[in-house]
Amino acid sequence: MRETAMTQRTGRIPAQPGPREAVEPVLTNAGSGGGAEAVPGQAGGSFLNQAVGTADAVIAGAGPVVRLGERPTVKLRDAGPDDPPRYAPEWLELREGPDAAARAHDLLDPLRIRLANLPGKAGFVIHDLGCGTGSMGRWLASRIDGAQHWILHDRDPYLLHFAAVASPRSAADGSRVTVETRRGDVGRLTPDALAGASLVTASALLDVLTREEIDTLAAACTGAGCPALLTLSVAGRVELTPSHPMDEEIAEAFNAHQRRDGLLGPDAVTAACEAFSERGATVRLHPSPWRLGPAESELTAQWLRGWVGAAVEERPELKERAEPYLRERLEACAAGELRVLVHHTDLLALSRPTGGGS
Numbered sequence: 001m002r003e004t005a006m007t008q009r010t011g012r013i014p015a016q017p018g019p020r021e022a023v024e025p026v027l028t029n030a031g032s033g034g035g036a037e038a039v040p041g042q043a044g045g046s047f048l049n050q051a052v053g054t055a056d057a058v059i060a061g062a063g064p065v066v067r068l069g070e071r072p073t074v075k076l077r078d079a080g081p082d083d084p085p086r087y088a089p090e091w092l093e094l095r096e097g098p099d100a101a102a103r104a105h106d107l108l109d110p111l112r113i114r115l116a117n118l119p120g121k122a123g124f125v126i127h128d129l130g131c132g133t134g135s136m137g138r139w140l141a142s143r144i145d146g147a148q149h150w151i152l153h154d155r156d157p158y159l160l161h162f163a164a165v166a167s168p169r170s171a172a173d174g175s176r177v178t179v180e181t182r183r184g185d186v187g188r189l190t191p192d193a194l195a196g197a198s199l200v201t202a203s204a205l206l207d208v209l210t211r212e213e214i215d216t217l218a219a220a221c222t223g224a225g226c227p228a229l230l231t232l233s234v235a236g237r238v239e240l241t242p243s244h245p246m247d248e249e250i251a252e253a254f255n256a257h258q259r260r261d262g263l264l265g266p267d268a269v270t271a272a273c274e275a276f277s278e279r280g281a282t283v284r285l286h287p288s289p290w291r292l293g294p295a296e297s298e299l300t301a302q303w304l305r306g307w308v309g310a311a312v313e314e315r316p317e318l319k320e321r322a323e324p325y326l327r328e329r330l331e332a333c334a335a336g337e338l339r340v341l342v343h344h345t346d347l348l349a350l351s352r353p354t355g356g357g358s
Contacts, residue, residue, distance in 0.1 A: 089133050089162050094299050096135045099203065103231050104286035104346035108143055114227050114350055115144065115198060123147030123175070124198035129186045129217070130154055130205040134163030136231070137179070140201060141168040147175040153182050187213040191223030199227055206233040206268035206347070207258065214268065218275035218349070225354030228276070228347075232288055234258065235343035236266025238307070242337075246325045253311035253318060260314075269345045276349040288346040294336035301333050303342070 115124060124146055128136050131152040141148055148171055152163045160181040167179040186202075187209070194200065200221050206214065221228045236255045240247050258265025273283050292300045308326045312319045332338040 089159065091302065092133045092135065092159075094302065096133075096138075098290045098292065098296055098299060099135060099232055100139045102288040102290050102344060103139060103203075104288045106286050107229065107284060107346055107348040110284065110350070111199070111227060111229060111348060112144065115146070118198060121146075121198065123149060125149050125151065125196055126199045126201060127151045127153060127194060127197050128163075129189070129200060129202040131163045132159050132203070134167050136201050136203045137163070137167050137177075140229075141177050142170070142172055144171055145173040145175065146171055148177045150177065150179045151182055152179060153184055153186060155183060155185055157183055187216055189216060189220040191220050194220055194224035194226060197224050197226040199229065201229045202231070204232045204234075204344075206230055206272055207265050208263055209268060210262045211264060211271050214264065214271050215275050218272065218279055218281070221349065222276065222279035222281055222351040223354075225351050227351060228281075228349040230272065230349070231346040232344045233269045233272075233347065234266050235269070235287075235345050237343040239341040239343075240329070241339045241341075242332075244325065244329070246321060249318070250308055250311045250322065250325070253315045254307055257310040257314035269347060272347055272349075276347075276351070279351070281349040281351040284348045284350075286346050286348075288344045290340070290342040290344065292340040292342065297333050297336065297338075300338065300340055301330055303340070304329050304333065 118124075124144070126137075126140075126148055128134070128150055131137070131154050134152060137150050137152070141150070150167060152160060152167070154160050154163070160183060164179055164181050168177050171177055186205070209217070217228075236251075236258075238247070238251050238254075255266050259267070264271050269285065273285070276283050290296075292303070304326060308322050308329075312322050329338060
């Protein structure tokens with residue numbers, strides 16, 4: 001996926017609105033540092049629009065492809081074989097509104113109760129794993145009372161930059177919110193890295209992890225005695241209205257693609273429940289589906305391209321029938337006639353406190 005024209009010309013990430021303090025210690029056992037630096041920018045407007053301008057190409061992320069049957073890329077720009085995938089901030093911004101609408105508010109009350117019962121806390125320390133552009137913080141910080149210090153984890157310094165400069169400034173009760181960034185791999189997270197944590201959060205992360213990585217995450221959270229709010233994990237079910245005879249076939253092929261290379265895809269929530277429960281945590285689940293209609297047609301179109309593209313990559317024999325299917329679905333989307341329900345699940349794991357607190 002191409003970089004923005006400005007980044008290609010200058011080699012620098014453009015300034016963003018809302019300067020924030022950001023420091024970047026290295027995550028324990030997580031590799032090298034380097035990464036986000038808060039750069040003052042002009043206030044007003046979308047932080048992403050100011051950063052990258054209007055995207056004129058397919059948006060990278062969970063679905064878009066350049067041509068049907070080509071692997072749906074999550075890469076923002078070319079990288080070496082050992083580099084992690086890089087999600088395009090355009091895609092992450094596009095999904096931020098539907099993500100916020102989908103997350104399970106019913107899990108917030110038990111979370112608030114746990115946080116309110118933390119002993120001797122002047123404020124909360126919240127670790128956001130795989131933070132992307134920081135949408136979880138923008139959603140959650142304003143729903144929790146009390147001073148908060150967010151520690152944003154991601155492997156991509158480009159995304160850490162966006163997350164740091166567009167982070168929230170105040171909690172639900174007006175208390176101060178501060179932020180720092182840590183570049184590192186959540187698959188190497190340790191309880192020591194979470195020492196003093198009040199909460200661990202992540203969004204759309206579990207389904208791109210392996211069973212070993214989920215075990216590592218559960219061990220780190222329970223070892224540190226802190227709760228974990230893990231939202232928007234794919235559930236493997238999609239409902240399109242009006243329906244089409246190929247819907248189920250595409251969905252099955254997509255789910256198979258999600259499970260490639262040892263990733264858990266739609267099996268991730270079950271694996272996470274087991275991993276946390278085996279370590280003594282109380283786990284609560286709640287559905288958090290995307291509800292995409294005419295108002296979300298741009299996101300729906302991008303999601304469709306990637307959904308079908310991944311299915312075709314997994315089962316190339318689908319390509320001949322999938323091309324007219326995708327074309328028909330995109331036309332219905334553009335006409336405001338398509339509605340999509342993409343099922344996700346949110347998980348709250350309440351670990352046993354250690355040392356008299358979380």
